[in-house]
Amino acid sequence: MSWWGAAGRRRGQQPPPGIDPDLLAIFPDGDTDDPDLLEFAQHLQSLRGLRPGTPPDPGFQRGLRARLLAEARQRRARRFDVGVKLGAGLGMAGVALLAVVAISIALVPPTTQSVLARSRQAGTHDLAPTQAIQLSFNRPMSETAVEAGLRIRPAVPYTATWIDPQHLVIRPQHALTPDVSYVVTIARTAARAADGAEAAHAIVIPFGTAAGRASATPPAPGPRVTAVVEVALADGASGLLQGPGGMLYVSATGPLAPTGARAIRRIPLAIGVTPAVGARPASGAGSPLGALAGTVPTASPSATAPTGPTHPSARAVPSASPSPTPPAAITTSPGVAGNGVAASATASPLPTTTPPAPPPSATPTPGVTPVPSATPAATPSGIPVLSAGPGPTGTPPASTGAPSPTSRPTVPATSRPAFQPRSPSIAGPGPLTTVFRLTPDGASSVPLLRSVRGVTLSPDGTSVAGWADGTGGSQVLEVANTSGARAVEVLARSALADPTAAWLDGGHLLVSTASGLLSVGLDGHLAPVDAGVAIGAEGYFVLAPSGLDLYSVPGGRPMVTNLTTLTTLPLPQLVGGPVWSPDGTHLAYVSAAGGVETLELANADGSDPTALFADARGAHIAHLAYSPQGRFLAFTTSRPGGPPELAVVDTATGTVTTLSARPGMTDPVWNAAGSAVSALERAPGHRAAAVLTFRLSDVGAAGPSPSGLAAAAAATLAQAQVLGPRAQGEAARVVAASARIPAATLFPGRFNRDYVVTTTPIAAAAGTFAVDVHLIRDATVTRPPQYLREQMTVRVAGGRARVTAVTASVLQPVPSGPIVMQTSVTGGTDGTTVFRLQFDADLRPSTVSAHAVSLTVGDTVVTSLQLAFSPVTRTLAVSAGPLPPGPLTLTVGAPLADVDGTPMGVPFHLTLPGTMPSLEAAPPS
């Protein structure tokens, strides 16, 4: 594209055809102080094709046309009959009324005898589930008639209260189900005024409830510590990493002594379950975790600690920070998040353009001195000097290829942060340490790097890097092979006192310089990376596993920047510790408001933050570590002046479990199976630190998390719609390319909510799941709620989900009777299997019977089922005793009926390839 700018104008050239003369008038020739503004304006104009706003729904368009013409005819007739007062009625309603019930009114014939009704809740899609519905009539009503004809779909019991004969309040007996499309109707013949007037049509008030957070199932018990073993003692240990294959990497100032897997019995392992943020601390509780829960961890001499009590009620977690979300329990499954679903689960980076390596040239590249070509630059020291790089807003050197809006250099692959998360409070140069590789059983160790700090392990576990003191106050980046078979290489030199490095992939590191970020290849290549933020000399950063998000602390102000959009996530209270879930859908971090640190969980884009843990007494929270399956978070917490303790929070239920009430724990890391947490124990006053491994049970089987899959499925919904009949391979590619695009972005107004109803493993293909999704379009005055069913095959590998096949039904009315919104299946240690089905409606108790539910294992019908329905959560629990091996099929259908007696219109089937537990439990939310 060529630009005709100020220079062209000054030269008296004619503008190229196509330039809007208006723009030339707005940005005139004399605007020499900002000659680029015209070009920028033209750029804005070029985006017109992608402007916001949607075309109207054809049905709406036709309907409005019909109503307009109907009124036009009436107006024509009105010239001869001024007694007809539709216009007056509309005028009375006013603009605000039109915004709510315009369609209702328009459907009412122009007669003052008609009954009209309006409701402020009509047309809303995010009504609070606890809110009452209010109806206002245009005349005093026959209360008995109205109540007799009043219905709520999905059916819920309610009370109807008349404020006066014209105003009715409908209050559901229990809170409405979050994330559901509701319709309140009053039959036309029931909408009768006291004077006998009737409505011309049934009165219809459509609305939807906001996506909720409350879990429909009781919190699962937290993980249990089955054993604690000491695997090494290290003098001055300051960091711990876990690499592929279970290898531990310990950073210590002194020697490390492997101790084998020596059982530890001196640690009190008890252990309370701490659910509540903001719960009143128990008086005299010495532990922040115990104090929070009101359950002081009880010292136990046993190495196998019982699971502590759970506190379901305390799952309601008010955030200590001014979170935009209401205090609520923890989000358990992104799949039911409705409009707000975070659709970034597949976490595959957008197509990126790796900053091209500078061409071989004798001419130094501006901004990077010197730029190596095929080999590390020949500086006096023989290594590349990371002296400068193009700033994010500066002019990149032409030879390196500047980022353009459509081909922006982003980080090319995944990374594992170094000893992350580093807290802002410990920023600054750390001690020089030796990095040891330690076998997980504590049998042996090998020193890899000596006298380094800021150690980072490559994602493939083959290399480790760290900064060593160089000459003249510089820092040199050293790299070693973790096998110990290759000599330490000096990769680059930095003038910064405390530079940061993180691996982008096995062959590149992301390195901070005074003016920006550089990609440093193991072959010595340097390339600028536009992170949209200047890290600065004092700043440091952590890279998300997806490589798409960067946590940095430039100038002491923590922020998370999305490297794809180069926008800062809305985390104003962020103080540290961001870690990303393995599937990339969520971000856990520490926020602080009013001096209280809170462990929060948000969608990867920073939306929908939820408090997981906080201590009102001001405990410091640090060292966050996600379990490989993404369900648990290990972290440390310590009161001011006190030593840290180690805990694990179940992000699905909010249950917090203390792993060690013994203080001094830092740097937790999970093993690959998610069945053990290793950490450093630094007893106060002791220089030697122990590397301890906590072996856990009840952490869910290793494997992909259905909740993660649910998010992945939600992320793909839009693409599935776009692709339609396209080939499966194409679907997978496109999903990967746009994993971060929320479904709502691509289908604004088309669907209001989505339910991931079932996620079941496919027996014939390991790591493959069948995902059944319902996309819901809220009701309007003129049509009932509609849904579209998506059935997807999702393959999970390497922590990422790919949709490999999609089929979609046509858009159709939501079936009559209660429908299943979400399911979960859990296996108990006693061999029982519990199916939980969350319905949108209240069930009629008499229909919750064995006639409505059947379970088969192969060809065998299981006869001893226990059924329980919770009207509060609208969840049906189906419990079965120990089951023989074989495929399970659960069927639920009529005569199961809602409280109004409407039976299930479509039976529900859930088929599993084998007995449970085979999935990580994902309770409905």
Place this chain on the structure above:
Amino acid sequence: MSPAADDEARLIDLAKRDPEAFGALYDRYVTQIYRFASARLGSPDAAEDVTSEVFFKALRALPRYRTTGHPFSAWLYQIASNAIADHHRGRRHPEAELEEAGDVVDGRPPVEETVVARAEAARVWAAINALPEQQRVAMTLKYAEDLRLAEIGMIMGKTEGAIKLLIHRGTRSVRAALAVGGASAPPVRAERAP
């Protein structure tokens, strides 16, 4: 008068005498008015409400409509702007509007480019959405609806010079916001592109 304007004037005149002819005017403008409302309101239902209001008001006020030399659409935009402002005044929490930028999905490759362009457009429109109301309206009518300055002036009840100023300031602010927000500015110079 251009043939198109002439045709429009005939339609308006016909609709004044025969309200049923209003359907032709409706067909001509409903999509762009709805789209304009949808972009400003985010919610499809709100956009439908506003669109309904615009055309019902236009239908009722049509007998009083006087051709001013501006297109009929400018009058509809004027009604729509007022209705949208009323709608916002009636809401405690305006809905996020521009998360849904780039709504039209044609499903045609190359999807990757579309996604990137969509993200770019979303950032731009988010920046426009963050402008003061007057600037936002002027910028939207210019850059999204592609109206003439005079038409925008008529819609907003301002002089053409005032509209120029609003757009000039708005454009500057958007560019600054994109830069401050950590975004790489759109390609203000072609030679910077690789």
